Amino acid sequence: MSTAPAGADVFFVLIGAILVFAMHGGFAFLEAGTVRHKNQVNALVKILTDFAISTLAYFFVGYAIAYGTTFFVSAQVLSGADGTFEPQGLSLVKFFFLTTFAAAIPAIISGGIAERMRFLPQCLATVALVGVAYPLFEGIVWNGNFGLQAMVEAAFGAKFHDFAGSVVVHAFGGWAALAAVLLLGARRGRYDKQGRAIGIPPSSIPWLALGSWLLCTGWFGFNVMTAASLANVSGLVALNSLMAMAGGILTALIAGRNDPGFVHNGALAGLVAVCAGSDVMHPVGALLVGGIAGVIFVKGFEICQNRLKIDDVLGVWPLHGLCGAWGGVAAGVFGLESLGGMGGVSPLAQIAGTGAGVLLALMAGFLVYGVIKSTIGLRLSQEEEFRGADLSIHHISANPEHDLGR
Structure with a gap:
């Protein structure tokens, strides 16, 4: 009976890890449906390969940087025999869960650099980003490394609050992707000699939509199961995630003038933005945060593609970079008790933490992709x-038999 709580937590976190792992299928199909048909296979292979590389980079290097824990002990110790690790392998499924977060960094970047990136350089970038750059920021925010969270709390009255990764995961991936896209340059034929955008339509709206649905479903594991135990799980996180998603869908529908790509990405925009404060906001606040994120994505995508001439294929910078940063700041506003939230947050702390995350992600992106x-x-x-x-x-193409004319 004494092991029952640990076993229940193992199962709880494991289900969360599986749900977030399934989100990587969402990343893959969202990209496969958005890129041209001649790049669909590459989209699918990139996401799966990046996940495998991320797992190894995080296991051997990244997790130790973030949490000071290595796995080079016996299986008995790993399973909790001497108390170094939590009982019944709870520490191990927590690693699995956090690995799925870390692997989201290259999955996010993949959508921005699609259709013209070589395979080996992207694999090498994944090693550097997941093995070193991302864990540095993750450890600062979620493990208090280097005492920076204590400094933020002393200066602003509260630590930087990012419950499920609006900034730690999404903004970091989105701003690193911006650096990669700028260094890579636009796809050939994307802009004419006068700099006017030439439209490249998605290859498959159904595949794009399937990717969005998979991501939306898995996101409830991403947010809710960040609690890491049954004792800490909160239905408020689930409801806030739902409300933000709905808000993002509807505002993207309106701002995007019924465009299906905007609608399906609007759901993701709302979910990206609510991650940071999903445990402290009132559901109405989450609805507003998600709704504003839907507009940020639509307008950000249009400005990025048409005015700034940045060929970010899936719009990962506006979706993850801008909406993630918005979510980080919004947690410090809509989490306040005066606006119906749980309190314990500071707007200035959120601005400082979000700004630091954006800066670190840009520096990491330019450094890693610049060296390569x-x-x-x-x-x-x-x-x-x-x-x-x-x-x-x-x-090989997505439809090899069809290509042979049989």
């Missing part, structure tokens, strides 16, 4: 890009 660009290069050749990443990298 200057050494082995980032882009496919003009001929390879024209042929498509599927044939150029993987030597």
